[in-house]
Amino acid sequence: MKIGVLALQGSFHEHQAILQTLGVQVVQVRLPQELDGLDGLIIPGGESTTIGKLAVDFNLLQPLQQFGKEHAIWGTCAGSIFLSKDAHRQQPLLSLMDIQVERNAFGRQVDSFETDLEIPVLQSVSKEKPLFHCVFIRAPLIEKVGTGVEVLAKLPDGRIVAARQGHLLATSFHPELTEDARFHQYFLEVVQ
Ligand code: GLN
Numbered sequence: 001m002k003i004g005v006l007a008l009q010g011s012f013h014e015h016q017a018i019l020q021t022l023g024v025q026v027v028q029v030r031l032p033q034e035l036d037g038l039d040g041l042i043i044p045g046g047e048s049t050t051i052g053k054l055a056v057d058f059n060l061l062q063p064l065q066q067f068g069k070e071h072a073i074w075g076t077c078a079g080s081i082f083l084s085k086d087a088h089r090q091q092p093l094l095s096l097m098d099i100q101v102e103r104n105a106f107g108r109q110v111d112s113f114e115t116d117l118e119i120p121v122l123q124s125v126s127k128e129k130p131l132f133h134c135v136f137i138r139a140p141l142i143e144k145v146g147t148g149v150e151v152l153a154k155l156p157d158g159r160i161v162a163a164r165q166g167h168l169l170a171t172s173f174h175p176e177l178t179e180d181a182r183f184h185q186y187f188l189e190v191v192q
Contacts (some may be wrong), residue, residue, distance in 0.1 A: 001039050001188065002024070002026075002027060003019055003025070003026055003038065003188075004028070004034065004041040005019070005027070005028055005029065005042045005044065006042065006043045006060075006079070006095055007028035007029055008050075008051050008058065008060075008171060009043050009054060010046020010054075010078060011046060011070065011174065012028065012042075013146055014174075014176035015044050015176040016028070016178055017176075017177075022185060028135055029041065029060075031060075032063035032103050038071065039191050040074070040188075040191035041068075041071065041072070041074075042074050042075075042172065043073065043074070043083065043095070044076045044078070045079060045174050048081035048087070048091065051083055052092030055092060055093060056092050061094070065094055065096060069096075071167065072187065072191040073094075073096065073168055073169070074168075074187045075097075075170050077139055078097075080097075080170035081093070081101050081140050083099075084099045084101045085096055085100065086100040087100075087101050087103055091104075096168055097163075097170055098149055098165055099146070099147075099149060099165075101140040101141065101143060102141045103140050105140055105141035105143075106139055106141075107138075109137075110115060112137045112138060112139070115155075117131070117132055117161070118132075119131075119132045119147055119153045119177060121174075122182045122186055124159045125182050126185070132153075132178075132182065132183065134153075134173035134175075135173050135177045135178065136174075137170065139161075139172045139173060140172050141159050141172060142159075142161060142163050145175050149163050151163050152171075162188070167190055167191075169187060171183070
């Protein structure tokens with residue numbers, strides 16, 4: 001399996017490292033032709049406005065939209081914003097996933113936090129209890145999901161932080177910043 005990691009800005013090295021421990025071939029994507037032959041793509045966390053602007057400058061916006069019509073894409077944090085249809089602001093978005101997000105929903109950098117959440121779908125990759133350590137860094141919330149979007153994880157107060165729409169996956173948090181590869185394994189299941 002060959003998975004791309006959008007490598008314009010943000011935590012792409014961390015995603016690459018986890019994928020490599022799973023024996024997957026990884027390609028850093030900065031140019032449209034680097035999408036050729038990929039089975040799936042991860043858009044890392046970072047800063048969604050920066051990722052969007054660089055995607056425009058590198059002529060990647062349309063090729064990414066085309067790729068996402070037929071292939072799996074997983075956006076983590078800023079990546080989930082970039083995947084969304086609506087982030088309440090004017091910024092380049094892929095508009096692939098029918099979710100509305102609120103950027104920086106938890107406040108400023110100092111309000112970043114970590115917590116264990118139950119993510120039942122992880123039981124498909126491991127018999128462990130489906131608790132996952134979630135790292136939120138100036139994270140967005142998934143405020144609204146369209147029909148056909150499955151909610152994968154919520155905070156204890158019910159706010160949505162992970163969702164799936166067919167072959168598209170969005171998480172507000174950063175599985176690439178933990179040692180736990182289960183979410184990446186789950187993405188590989190989505191890819192297949
Ligand atoms: N705050 C960033 C944004 O709005 C996302 C932060 C992150 O990816 N950790 O794009």
